[in-house]
Amino acid sequence: MALGEARTHVRFFVILNIILGTACLLQVTQAIGNRAYNNVSETALLLFILGGAIAPTCVISVFRELHNPQQSDVVYSLPMSAKERYASRILTVFYLQLLPVIVWSGIATAVTVLLFNYVPWEVDSWWIWHNTRPREALQMFFLYVTSVLFLETVTVICAICCGRRAEMRYFTYIAAISISAAPLMIRTRLMSEMGGQVTKPGIIYFLWSFSALGDYVDTSISIWRVLLVTVSSTLISLGVIVAMFFFYRKRDAGTAGKPVVSRIFFELVILLGLVTYYTLFLFEGSPETVVAVALIIYMVIHLVTFRDILSGRKVAWWLGKFTATTVLFLFIVFVAYMTDGFGSIHYIPSRNLDGAGILVSGDGYMTGYAGSEAYRRSWMRDYNDVEYMDRKEITDAEVRKVVEICQKYAASGKKSMKGFYDKLWGTESYYGFLRESDRNEAFEVKIWLPGKPEDAEAVMDQQFYLTYGQALQLVKELEETGILNIRRFWK
Template structure:
């Protein structure tokens, strides 16, 4: 029984596969060309290590045209989905499909299998070919080449699954092809960009905490179309375990979306074909997600007037295109009210992020010195509206009695002593970095005037001045390892304290780190 059922699904998918000859040829041509160019570009390179006679051999691409074509092939899954699921937007195709002795579940499974045959299988075949050819070309480090290429093509597979999942979901929610196309493009961009934007422009911005360089928000910037940030050498993930974890999560999320879409697809029937947006809930969520992404982007630029105008124009254009009917003044007013409500919800979410210190992210601390060279710094800026005073406390340490190769002035301390010094800085942060002084006026300054320390001559509350604090702890492994293996661990935090706590703050800072008298670091004007 099960075998007959699978045969029925396979026959239906094969028929769908054969009907999409143009799409099949396009994907095959691009994939084959990509594989050939990628194999040609792939090689191994020898690099002489810094201060060493050893040569480091590693996989390398002489050019990236083959990889570019691979990602183009991954994105071409959209055309496969638009063709295979055309019964959702074409009345004639829908009548034929619905007349077949197949349930909605059978049709959905057969279409998924057809998309896999058209799109996923060619990418898998090309990936296997590239991995084998790359292992042969890099036989000196065969294991490393296989690992490198396998991770790279898992990224391409994750991209392909993401494109397919988003397109299937949007096509299942739309009854017109135009809506299915532009909603899938916009939804894909929002799903990829929003986590990254929210982390950088909301969580990190309102908390003042920065892990430094690529570490900041790398897990938020690695979903959807941005999963390519996992790629070795050019990506932000240093370890194989990190890359594999993020790739698995991406693939599972795409599979989950495809599974959830089934429950939407099975409710579709011929009456929905031709209707731009089949479900009102999808339309509202789609519009809010797009607006939220735009608002988050524009919250970081200096002109809200331009940002809101652009967002409103895009919003109204999509509403008008999707309406397909006479637009009344009442309907237009409802659209404007929904736009205003979306902006109000956005401001409320931003306010929640501000008053909770980036949703609690301000409590994040660096709990351990990982490497052998550490630089600690406490910097303050007192601004009373008439003059500015900078104070700097800093020192570099070399852990476990490592010598200073450049003859710089630094202290040699044990790792336990370094961790204790870090513990003192963390306790210092916990004491002075609080949210008690945050208020709505400062929030409005940061959101709409781009300056939380905005000075107003008519505001007596600023007469006592404000104190900006910057604390950083960074450590690197540049003493024990070669240049190619250098790793860093950075932690930075910026916040403000009341002026009345300034003197006590300086006294405690002097107990932790020595103050520098460098004229460039401390000055008045």
């Protein structure tokens, strides 16, 4: 049945294969040419992205009974159960869209990997953007395929919850971007920025989103992480597809052509989209502009979706919903401010930190370190300060003691409404804000795992600002513990 169904979408299949085939050919010729400083075809990359981005077109076209009343008469009257119909649709999508993606990108990856013969000793970011080692090529392949599957899955959700093509399409893009960006941005804005923690987000933020695509340029992550993301994302996508069957089977031809079938879905996507938008733009300054644009987009979406029946009461209700959502969001941000990122200012890794490297630096003011062999070597190389660089092994308890002292000072700042407004929007830049407050002394606490070099990813990286007086007290207290080798640049 799936093959019979696929035959009705030949045009899409041919176009997609032309796009992806061209991309593959471009990449293969680039790799064969192996221009030493550029073995990745950017045009091929763009075409692969295009081939993946049109997944919603395929899904919406295949699930035509959900949006086309004439087609729904034919499809629902065919001798198929809902289970058979749904399975047939999903297999058709995989055959038409996912299979070409896997095949063409797989061929391009395989050729790139096999023909790669330039291995620089040192890797810099320019080189990474223009070349790819076998590991990165494989990373890119896995993450690309899982991203396409993710987009297909989100489209299936939107197709089942909507009854009109336009709504299926734009809700797909809103939902996919929001699912990808919202968790990361909420973490960044509400926890990291409010609590000062700048550590790389855990793998859970990348398990089912586009965000994992950023991993392919990161040379420090392991292939096992990529495989974990690939397998998890695939399993989540398949799980969601299976779960959506229970909603699909409740649909009948009566809902085809209606804009949105599920109110809960509509409200969730709109809410998620608004939160994502605010986390992306509300903290960048000009809150009035950001909120005004959000209101316009919000109202336009409602007007387009509910264009069949409009009334003054409905418009007033939408305005009320928007206002309530915006106020609630700001209240949550305020709570994050008051609690220093919901307590993330007090975060310290729970793992055993015996032998870890720790560095506390008051930017341009003081530096104290312990346990970091590579840092000691680099300092010796640069400054030849033997006395300062006495080797010291540090224990888990000592690490926690140092961090506890630092976080005590970090969390000691007074909170106020003015402080909240200033922190978010008081000036054009955060440094401008600093000029206006008395907490101008920047400090940073970094912890590395035992044996890791100084330039490796820190398991904790916290930044905070103190007043001059607090900075003096902090340094004094750290010196008194005798845990760190502290060097003051100014007495």
